Amino acid sequence: MVKKHFLLLLLSALLGSCSVLQPISEPRREFRGFWVATVVNIDWPKSGQDPIEKQKADYLKLLDFYQDLNFNAAIVQVRTAGDAFYESQYAPWSRYLTGKEGKAPDPSAFDMGKGESMLAWMIDQTHQRGMEFHAWLNPYRATFDLKTETLSADHDFNKHPDWMVRYGKKYYYNPGLPEVQEHMASIVGELVDNYNIDAVHYDDYFYPYTIKDEVFNDSLAYNTYRLPGQDLGDWRRGNMDSLIKKSYRAIKRSKPWVQFGVSPFGVWKNKATDPKGSDTQAGQTTYENLYADPLLWMEKGWLDYIVPQIYWSMDLPVASHRKLLDWWAENTKRTNLYIGNGPYKIKNNSDEAWNKKKELPDQISYARANEKVQGNVFFSAKSLMLQKKGFVKYLRRNYYKYPVLSPLSATPNFTPFTEPELKGIEREGRSVQLRFDQLDDVRSVVFYRSKKELQPFYRPKKMVAKIVVGEENTLVLPPEALKGTKHLAYAFIDKYGKESEPKILHLKQS
Template sequence: MTNYKDAILFIWILLLSFSNSNAQELTNNPKNEFRAVWIATVVNIDWPKSGNDNVAKQKADYLEILDTYKKLNYNAVIVQIRSVGDAFYPSKLAPWSKYLTGKEGKAPSPYFDPLEWMITEAHQRGFEFHAWLNPYRATMNLKTNELSPDHDFFKYPEWMIKYAGKYYYDPALPEVQNHLTAVVEEVVTNYDIDAIHFDDYFYPYKVPGEKFNDSASFQKYGNGMTLEDWRRSNVNEFVKCISISIKNIKPWVQFGISPFGVWRNKSVDPKGSDTKSGQTNYDDLFADPMAWMQYKWIDYLIPQLYWSMDHPTASYSKLLRWWSENSTNVNVYIGNGSYKVNADSDKRWNNPKEIPNQIDYARSFKNIQGNAFFSAKSFLNKNQSVTKLLMENQYQYPALTPVVANSVRNMVIVPTVTNVLSDPISSRFTVQYPMYSKVRYLMVYGAEFNAKIDSNDATQILDKIPYKTNNDTVEVTIPAYKIDKNTKYAVTFIDYYGNESEATEVNFTL
């Protein structure tokens, strides 16, 4: 029965790939595809495993995550660096996180800058580093005695709204928006990140019997709007300001948001999805991804479709199709709920092919360009039946992240290869860092059995080498056992936006 169902699903996906105007031919090994994992730090979900762990253990645990997902051919990490008005980095605007050091406001000992170190380690392994911040959530509970004196709760109590056992920043206050924008600007200015990332927490999810009491702000700033339109306007203005600020500082740094998976239900709005979600972005969180895409305030969107393919209330397949048909101007990736594998009341998640099938379905739509998975611990020494399928099928070969939306351009520069040397142990060559251009990586390709070099072929990717700060050159070493006299090699540049140069071939003589 299981094999029969899998066959039907496969045929269904193939038919969709031909029949849907938004679909493309199913690609087994895409050259460019976003493959990300969220690394959640709040309440130590993924990392660190405990705020009381020593620095050496914390570093080892982080590297274990990177190395695990490197082997799975992922290419991006979305790391939570601010979750409750705190920081995983030295900041003038927030105290050190208790999830890092066990006590809010306490610095790491021995001292180091965790964010700088995490970015460096991620880049060395070829990952994009997306710095994930929760802007509006100020605390996870009401235990304010555990907060640092430097927390905004004490510095700016007038900014706080108590709701459902937590404190939140009031999104309507101009001073709050200015402060949170400064938080983002501090990170963008001081760190070599690839993106700023927000998740689905804007106005908080509705809780029965609770009221988010922003009536004073509404009375002062409402300007004749309905409460709902005013709240959406507050979020839109904030998203717009963050976008402008990022691009003014570093135009190549992306701004991405992963909203809740349902914009609106069709029962409320004919433009909505065929779902029966109890809460939605537009009506409950006062977040409007349609506006963010329309005005190009973001570079990518990752709707969180944390349901199974055929979920009766919110079907992954129906929602993915809806986002494909209603997305524009940005890169669109899909958020997958890997945390549900073998751990959910929906028994479809017990099927190890659920995630692989979801990836295949996403690939059948030409404007869906990859996936992100919540969260890191899901595949960390767990659910090996799923990771085995991914390694043997969907993620058998590496892939490059897509070019930043609206930043596609031809790279005039090409690598110049010098100092080509061979000996019985290895072959080596050097590539000079180009002048007047920002290059992030050097890509190395190899074609076996005298085949033609094709830098568009993911199966030919051999390595992705980062240029280190203040280094003018990069040396590439290929062990002798990998080099056949008929094998060809080539190198390309990848710039900070993800654009790739033409290839330069490298010839070894043994």
């Protein structure tokens, strides 16, 4: 997804110096996400050969680490290269999960009576920690290399060889074929229909990054499907527009509250080629090389959020994080804007700015200072886990001390939802079980530390728990949420992020 970004820039100059930004107080709503890359086992699982119990334990370590940092969204790659981390009629099981493509996980490791599977288990565990689960798909990468003999017979390379284009050392789906676009929309629809996900997420790989002296051979499709007078670039961008529109509609047709997000490469266009572009000198751009136009997708209302991958340091001359954040803030319309940050570069990059402790913190502060920006996403999940504990503690103390709510959906449903009625409170050891009449329209319930009378709840430090609703009408408050308080207030969050008026929950001190 990102390892080649530094090669895509004209790195002729490095950062000299930058001012240190002061931490800005935590907002009440903020998107705090992390990408879990599964392709070639970057983040998880550590190996497809690992026993399922180890894979489960490693996934929980990722979640627990970010829960301790008060993050609220896991963006997990469930399709890497024509494969799937779940049972699908459109793709074989991923080798990165089971060690062999097409091989399913051992069903005895799950509670099949409840319809549990690896992905269902992952979603449930993510929700148990108060986090959203965003299913990340790479739409058009068909293989990760040219070793096609290792592909399953059910892989599209073998089922639909006419869909494939060889480019560099990989095969790609041909985005210009209408049947390929419909196929991808069907994959999205299947995923949304069958799993309790919060969002579908596409990364930056649309048409592949340009390789010098290589030709992406889609001339037959171009000559067949182009409009009269349409040049190759506009035709390819039209194909990406069609993919985004069809994917968005497949999601909303099934579950309107499930969000759709895209994380494009951080440079739309350079100002040198378009006055509307950013003041950068990127060697490749989203518009001209990947044939993606996220500005149009936002204008059309096909996205719920966008996460430009701005993985460069604050004042890198050829692609300043500062300038690019300002550019995206100015050009993002009708869509929530989150910033993609690259902690994988910390003390691991030719840009010396990444050797400074303040580089990532300054980026977080700069994002919070801009009212158009509503959060951050880190690539990749293991990057912070590999940093010194002191650095992680510094981030938590100064930037992520308290839990926060996720941003409202960019296109929320403002119809009032039916508030559940509390029917009973029961003690279960050191926990408390709350029973409601129904929780059909509720995504989560948030609990705040309170006094006997209702207090303002705008400060994040008052939040003690956020419980994502499952299939039952009961919730269990853990002991840590009850510690040191006689009174809690609770509020319902609907599927679009709206919060109800809080109510007091009276508890006796145990």
